[in-house]
Amino acid sequence: MARREIEHDVLPIPNGWFAVEWSRELHDGDVVPIHYFGEDLVLFRTRSGEARVLDAFCPHLGAHLGHGGRVMGDTLRCPFHAWQFDGASGDCVSIPYCEKIPPRAKLRSWDVQERNGMIFVWHHVEAKPPEWDFPVLEEIGHPDWSEARTVEHEFEAYVQDTHENNNDPVHFEYVHHMPTTPPGEITFSEDSTHYRIVNTSEQDTPIGPLELSLIRDSWGLGLTSVRSVGFPDAGLLMYSSTTPINEHRVCSRWLLTCTNNMVDYMGEEFMHKLVEGVKQDIPIWKNKVHRARPVLCAGDTYLGEFRQWARQFYSNPVGGEA
Ligand code: FES
Ligand SMILES: [Fe+2]
Numbered sequence: 001m002a003r004r005e006i007e008h009d010v011l012p013i014p015n016g017w018f019a020v021e022w023s024r025e026l027h028d029g030d031v032v033p034i035h036y037f038g039e040d041l042v043l044f045r046t047r048s049g050e051a052r053v054l055d056a057f058c059p060h061l062g063a064h065l066g067h068g069g070r071v072m073g074d075t076l077r078c079p080f081h082a083w084q085f086d087g088a089s090g091d092c093v094s095i096p097y098c099e100k101i102p103p104r105a106k107l108r109s110w111d112v113q114e115r116n117g118m119i120f121v122w123h124h125v126e127a128k129p130p131e132w133d134f135p136v137l138e139e140i141g142h143p144d145w146s147e148a149r150t151v152e153h154e155f156e157a158y159v160q161d162t163h164e165n166n167n168d169p170v171h172f173e174y175v176h177h178m179p180t181t182p183p184g185e186i187t188f189s190e191d192s193t194h195y196r197i198v199n200t201s202e203q204d205t206p207i208g209p210l211e212l213s214l215i216r217d218s219w220g221l222g223l224t225s226v227r228s229v230g231f232p233d234a235g236l237l238m239y240s241s242t243t244p245i246n247e248h249r250v251c252s253r254w255l256l257t258c259t260n261n262m263v264d265y266m267g268e269e270f271m272h273k274l275v276e277g278v279k280q281d282i283p284i285w286k287n288k289v290h291r292a293r294p295v296l297c298a299g300d301t302y303l304g305e306f307r308q309w310a311r312q313f314y315s316n317p318v319g320g321e322a
Helices: 003-007 159-167 169-174 263-287 303-313
Strands: 016-022 031-036 039-045 051-055 070-072 075-077 084-086 092-094 112-115 118-123 149-156 185-188 194-205 208-219 223-229 236-246 249-258
Touching (some): 016 031, 051 112, 159 208, 159 236
Antiparallel strands (some): 031 039, 039 051, 075 084, 185 194, 194 208, 208 223, 236 249
16 A cells, blocks of 8 residues: 555545535526535526536436436426426426326435525535525625636645645745745634634835735635735635535635726736646645644644634544644
8 A cells, every 4th residue: 555545544525515616607407417525416507597406316217317307497307207306305296107206206405505606515424404604705796896707626635635725824935935924813703614814914015005914714614715905995805615526636616806996907917826826736735645633833823723623514523633
């Protein structure tokens, strides 16, 4: 067995809200096979415009509803024998050649939220209903803000490791060649599923010295936003969702927007920096092991706190105090 396999602490897939598609990619009547959380699923949009997610395989003879399934009103029709499943409940509501519907004719339906330009699914290892929510970000789609630019990448990583990056200021210096960030203030929401880190410093800018803040928010292990504030009447926002495809592969989606008055000179540069930044992280994530009990030093400011916080998103957390 390779050394990496022996040393690998296997992190299970966490619970939480995770994006499975961009809203703009799913039109009324579209049916798409998707594979996330190690599960085969079918994503579709009903004729009334609701995004729905069901387990993929028909309870009848097992056809995959994402391959040839058809949207009929608010239901999805199986391509094999035309049983119809309600998008919201997953119940079979029609069998064209039989009046009586067997009680077990049902598909698991997943909780879906559509906001901030993405379609989100609630994943819970024990199939518990959503335990927390996340906000609509006003900047996204606001007329004073630029049209969202988006990027998407699939790569080998644990979701938690990609999130841990945000709480690892030292790596910004060595991986991303950025100056060290000043110490930040961290605050947790009452239920502790959300936290915010604010770093504020005075910086020289083309319009003189300004007090600028970087505000980083996280909701669960998959969802983060980074806002730059302090420029008069202007701002930048990066929003991202990283979704487990299986235990050790993820799909990360990033969305960028800035106020219209900055887009011409900051928009392109911001996008370029983000894409380059992610490219720098990927080889580390891809080749590293996950240390459930890492050796930390006093300079690793937020990492211990982050590891403790992250435990709440697992039905069966691994490791202990960091
Ligand atoms: S397999 Fe789906 S209706 Fe028969
Ligand atoms: Fe990074």
